[in-house]
Amino acid sequence: MTPMAGAWTVRAVLEWTAGHLAETGSESGRLDAELLLCHALGVERLQLYLDPDRPLDESERAAYRELVRARARGAPVAHLVGEREFWSLPLRVTADTLIPRPDTEVLVEQALGHLPEGQPGRALDLGTGTGCIAAALARERPELQVDAVEASPEAAAVATDNMARLDLEDRVAVHTGSWFEPLGDAVYDLIVSNPPYIPEADPHLEAGDVAAEPREALAAGPEGLNAYRTLVPAAIEHLGPGGWLMLEIGWDQGDTVSALFEENGFTEVAVHRDYGGRDRVVVG
Numbered sequence: 001m002t003p004m005a006g007a008w009t010v011r012a013v014l015e016w017t018a019g020h021l022a023e024t025g026s027e028s029g030r031l032d033a034e035l036l037l038c039h040a041l042g043v044e045r046l047q048l049y050l051d052p053d054r055p056l057d058e059s060e061r062a063a064y065r066e067l068v069r070a071r072a073r074g075a076p077v078a079h080l081v082g083e084r085e086f087w088s089l090p091l092r093v094t095a096d097t098l099i100p101r102p103d104t105e106v107l108v109e110q111a112l113g114h115l116p117e118g119q120p121g122r123a124l125d126l127g128t129g130t131g132c133i134a135a136a137l138a139r140e141r142p143e144l145q146v147d148a149v150e151a152s153p154e155a156a157a158v159a160t161d162n163m164a165r166l167d168l169e170d171r172v173a174v175h176t177g178s179w180f181e182p183l184g185d186a187v188y189d190l191i192v193s194n195p196p197y198i199p200e201a202d203p204h205l206e207a208g209d210v211a212a213e214p215r216e217a218l219a220a221g222p223e224g225l226n227a228y229r230t231l232v233p234a235a236i237e238h239l240g241p242g243g244w245l246m247l248e249i250g251w252d253q254g255d256t257v258s259a260l261f262e263e264n265g266f267t268e269v270a271v272h273r274d275y276g277g278r279d280r281v282v283v284g
């Protein structure tokens, strides 16, 4: 690694770090550098562009250097800054939660398409993690009451905190437990989940940021299908007439998971793609 030459201005620091992080294996070196610098300086991203010649003082440099070192060693940016944006909502993230992904916004879009505006309703988010899906639905549909279930008590605490920060705690109730277990015989208009779906032996689990995320949120048995095999049959018992189930899937699971929906009595089953053109959500 070549040390940085010249003055430590915002512009120079970003250029140098973007290159350094790309060399150490990040696929988003420039964005990583910007998010880490914002965190070290306590400013919004726009500020980096408005004042690119702003010099960094000694303590800012020290704080930033630590963040860049940790990132170069493989820590996810979301863990280092403690936050990730999803559906334009800032969500607190820790090592106990999955880091919200843009792909999951497709699930939110599908859900909103099935939740008419201005009508009261009940939605359920299973395996809520940070609470990102539940928060997005509650924010977009002010009449909706949302239950969010999370098996990890540590992740459930993060979700609860996120609802308070977003002023959604009156409409999103976070429950700790396994899938439907904490809900009794409650019935919903819409059930959504981004469950674990990666096969246990998939090398993806050891790669990049994924390696630093909770395994329980990602891996689901030898074929990645264990969560679906539990959720799909159980969901039928918790859907009202005309209710919808929507599950995020891996790119190659569309056929298998839609067949599972149909075997369990779901109709109007459809697979929807993400912005990368890959199958991402099954609806029924």
Ligand code: GLN
Binding pocket: 101, 103, 194, 195, 196, 197, 198, 210, 217, 218, 219, 248
């Ligand atoms: N899409 C995520 C990934 O590939 C996995 C999310 C999940 O298992 N629910 O890293």
